[in-house]
Amino acid sequence: MKRNKVTPGTIIIYAVLIFWALTTIYPIFWVIMNSFKAKDKIMTDSFALPMGKLFTTANYRTAFDRLNIFGAYRNSLIISCSVAAVVILLAGMASFALVRYQFRLRGLMMSLVVAGMMFPVFSTIIPVYQMENSWGITASKSLLLNLLCVILPQIAGNLSFAIVVLTGYIKSLPIELEEAAYMEGSTAFQTFFQVVVPLTKPSFATVAIFSFLWSYNDLFTQMFFLRNQKYWAITRLMQMLTSKEGTNYGLMASTVSLVVIPVIILYIFLQKYIIKGMTAGAIKG
């Protein structure tokens, strides 16, 4: 929309927009800046840039000494990568079948998928815990089993959204390519993995990134299943900081920065896919 010159109105509009942009950027900038200052300086001098005498990496050293940051990162990565990988595989297969095949239960299954997006996690978590406990996989001694307890419900929580996004995309693919593959004697499996999957890559990216972020940021499920400190993932570790290290503000600032910076980098490079994915599930209405 290029229909206006620089008028006072336009200037006011930009002023408002820039003000809100500052509220979203400055707090993050502020905490990263303060993570490089001594604890007492955060309390007195928080707006100054950490230059010269103010600059210190002590908070980061404390964080790596006292907290098992790398362990928590590793656990988070195992959880979130598995969730993202399984979600795109299962949702991709289901979406393909729901779009391309005609069968009696199709309408019902589609409504099951859409309704699946409505369940708040609160309403399923207790029975899920009971169920996993009866299988003997909760609170075990094995790291992978503990992480699996978080991975499984998170996969289920993301499937509905993923299927809604992927069916929308697969529908828009031209069927001619699949027909050509069929003519050459390709089976349905081959057609799916060799023709449909490569074409659906952009949408898979959206779904994978979204599932990854959602899982990386989800505290609630981790609070239920990761009881032992050894198995904590990164958000659970942060939650502990508020109760155990409530006054070590330098440590808090450095930990927040350590968690946020990878996400910022991810966001800068992948924002196109992220924004699309976050809203796609919602817009279908």
Add this chain to the structure above:
Amino acid sequence: MGANIYKNKKPLVFFLLPAFLFMIIYLYYPFFRNILNSFMKIRQLGTAAKGFNEPWFSNYVKMVTDKNMHTALLNTLIMMLVTLMFQVGTAIVLAVLVDNIGRGSRFFRTVYFFPIVISATALGLLFNLIFLYDKGMINQLLEKLGADGLTDWKAKGIALVTMMFPVVWQYVGFYFVILITGLNNIPEDLYEVASIDGATRWQRVRFITLPLLRNVICTCAVLGVTGALKVFDLPWVMFPKGMPLNSTWLTGTYMYYQTMEAKDVDYGSAIAVAIVVLGIITSKVVNKVFKEADY
């Protein structure tokens, strides 16, 4: 579509079964089991239920008389209203403004959306530092501006505001992006015709943009109120256990507290059922209000 080459239905099971098994085992079964659980006796989180409560609806009787549950419900309703007014409201204002400028709309979209990808736990810690009594960002800023004395942002009267502000702030960008997508679907000619007829910028917004955006706004409103029900991470990090003095409970945090800290698992299940019911009712109400609104 595709009926000709996909006539053989045998692969269907292979494609559909894994995803649907997951959803049935991890969403549908637990959902109904949870409703049943809310009527039963459960001693510990992991153990199976041991018979029904006496009377079977006793958890719901308890809920009606539980003062903290009242606080949680009231706060959640306030949270919904605040979400509608400030979250969706701010998003509408920002979206309309961005739609009216030439340059920089991509930049604003990226920046406004940014807080959503940050974990609410990290934001909780961050806002703890910002609202710190002695002395976080806000109190230092106020001091510089000449305020005397420090403000305790976590004191009883103001705690709710301190809790809701970051929650509202975080998701403005989400609704902003949805609304911007809706705005881009409004044909440009309408604005041009209006301009020729001498409509001012404000009149174009009032009589073209807002009416045509009604359904999108409705979607945002429904997402807003149901989203307000799902808030957990940020309030729990900033105000654990309803601090101060049980004044900041939300239905989500109270459900967690009852289940994990007070060990009243079946009561926790009942609260979860209440959350679902509340979600259904409020989204119906919002749908009715916004769909029938006339401009």
